[in-house]
Amino acid sequence: MDNLTEHFVELIRRAATDLPADVEVALIVAGESEEPGSAAKGALETILRNVALAREQSTPVCQDTGTPIFEVYHPVGVSTREIAQCARNACAVATERSYLRPNAVDSLTGKNSGDNTGIGFPTLHFNEWDEETIKVQLLLKGGGSENVGAQYKLPDGRLKAGRDLEGVRRVVLDAIYQAQGKGCAPGILGVTIGGDRGSGYVRAKQALLRRLDEPNPDPALDAFERQLLSDLNRLQIGPMGFGGRTTALGVKVAVQHRLPACYFVSVAYMCWACRRATLVVRGNKASYE
Amino acid sequence: MIHELTFPIYDDEITALHVGDQVSLNGVMTTARDTAHKFLVETYIRTDEPKQELELYEELKEILGGGGIYHCGPVVAQNEDGSWRFVAAGPTTSIREEVYEPEVIRHFNVKAVIGKGGMGPNTLRANQEQKAVYLSAIGGAASLIADAVKEVVAVYKKDEFGVPEAFWVIRVEGFPAVVTMDAHGRSIHDDVEAESKKQLTGLIG
Known part of the structure; x- marks a missing residue:
């Protein structure tokens, strides 16, 4: 595990200073669809x-390098405490090298820890699996977008949203209408139907790790994702909320069981x-996606 | 056409601007976000007479009079000689400062507030009364904007507020932005919200 910290630093650098190819392609396609000379274009x-500049200089794509969310898959018998350490x-080293902005603030004193570590910071989830490799997916999720996330309790009378996919469609459209350009549109949405208030958000963020061009394995949900995306882009909020055709780049839906009394979206x-990157460690060898 | 603006900016330059205009900013301005705004208002404005931090008050009056406030918490790096440089510096969400900004604009005679996402009716009114504009920078365009920051002139309150929240006084050249709230009472943010409301109603009845 000696090199693991260095591998994590490289994972953070890749996530912070470049965009995944599928996201960049989606942005190029979006740019082509906007009116020439418009603020959106x-x-x-x-x-x-x-x-392009961030990639070339190895500097952060966005200065808000966000909450680092690590999704770790590990074989039996590996110490998760060591991986967490x-x-x-790695967060501290990446901060020193200016790949990350110091982003962890004490909620009571307002003091910034200065190195992106703190109580419950960064976020780590561990999943044991049958493979012999360690796989780490990292999402850097900024604060502006986090602030416009929303949770709905169905049924919702104001939006005439019942406990079905049509109800889900209604509240998601409302959430993006409320967000306007404030979350740095065009955004990508992770949506969880069900779960509890905590697990719903966690799962919704995990859904953001799916590639934009990766269809939902459930054909009904895949069709639903396409419908939602098309509806969202009719809202005319546009890039940065300047108006325009591209309000969202993708929608990723996940489902969890719920209590009979609860229906959260x-x-x-x-x-x-959408800064995400993947590290795979096989023995002493690391590869990145 | 791109409007070239150099700080300090004068009233006639502001009234010539309309929503949708592209501008290019030059000269010295300062970053300020949540903690800095709270500090400005509590220390200097909502008080009979400023009694604390008077040296900083004089410096800030000089920078903010006719000047610009950039809503930004940058990634910075320190050079070997101890000076600082901006590595990544896109705008942060502006609406959080709506409770403070109108007072700051009036008190210091700020001419340009730069951020993302737009601000509310109180800032729009302060823009009209004080002759000021709100400019949208492109959210997340952090490396590109850092390139327009040619020099960190000074930094105030870094140790107390932390890097993102400090006042970073910067000299910029060709900083790109779009007028989204002008001094004539127009706001692109209001227009887009109204249009999207209409579309939303069509989609969900």
């Missing part, structure tokens, strides 16, 4: 120039800077 062109150490909003 201008915004997308600026965004793409910025991504490596992740925390949890919407996690990811900004266009």
Whole structure:
């Protein structure tokens, strides 16, 4: 595990200073669809120039490097405490190297820890699996987009949203209408139907780890995702809320069992800077996706 | 056409601007976000007479008079000689400062507030009364904007507030932004919200 901290630092660097290819392609396609000379097209062109520059200079795509969310898959018998320690150490090193902004603030004193570690910071989830490799998916989720996330309790009388997919469609559209451009549109939405108030949001963020071009394994939900995306792009909120055709780049829906009394819909909003990267450690060898 | 603006900005330059105009900013301005705004209002404005931090007050009056406030918490790096440089510096969400900004604009005669997502009716009114504009920078365009920051002139309150919340006084060249709230009472944010409300009603009845 000696090198694991260094591998984590590289994972953070890759996530913070570049965008996944599928997201960049979606932004290019979006730019082509906007009216020439419009603020929307201008915004997308600026965004793409910025991504290219960040990649070239190895500097953060966005200064809000967000909450680092690590999703760890590990074989039987591996110490999750050790992995967690490596992740925390790597956050501190990545901050020193300016891949991350110091982002962990004491909620009572307001003091910034200065190294992206703190109580419950970064976020880590561990999953034991049958493979012999350690796989780590990292999502850097910024605060502006986090602030526009929303959770609905169905039925919702105001939105005439019942406990079915049509009800889910209604509240998701409302969430994005409420968000306007504030979460750095065009966004990507992780949506969980069901679960409790805590698990719903956690699962919605995990859904953001899916590639944009990766269909939902459930054909009905896949069709639902496409319908939602098409509806969202009729809202005319546009890139950065300047108006325009591209309000969202993708929708990823997950489902969890719920209590009979509860029907939550949890919407996690990811900004266009959907910074995710994957590390796979096999023995002493690391590879990145 | 891109409007070239250099700080300090004068009233006639502001009234010439309308929503949708692209601007390019030059000169010295300061970053300020949540903690800095709270500090400005509590220390200097909502008080009979400022009694504390008077040296900083004088510096800030100089920078903010006719000047610009950038809602940004940058990623910075320190050079070997101890000076600082901006590594990534996109805008942060502005609406959180709505409770403070109108007072700050009036008290210091700020001419340009730069951020993302737009602000509310009180800032729009302060813009009209004080002749000021709200400019949208492109959210997340952090490396590109850091390139327009040519020099960190000074930093105040870094140790007390932390890096993102400090006042970073910067000299910029060709900082790109769009006028989304002008001094004539127009706001793109209001227009887009109204249009999207209409669309939403069509989609969910």
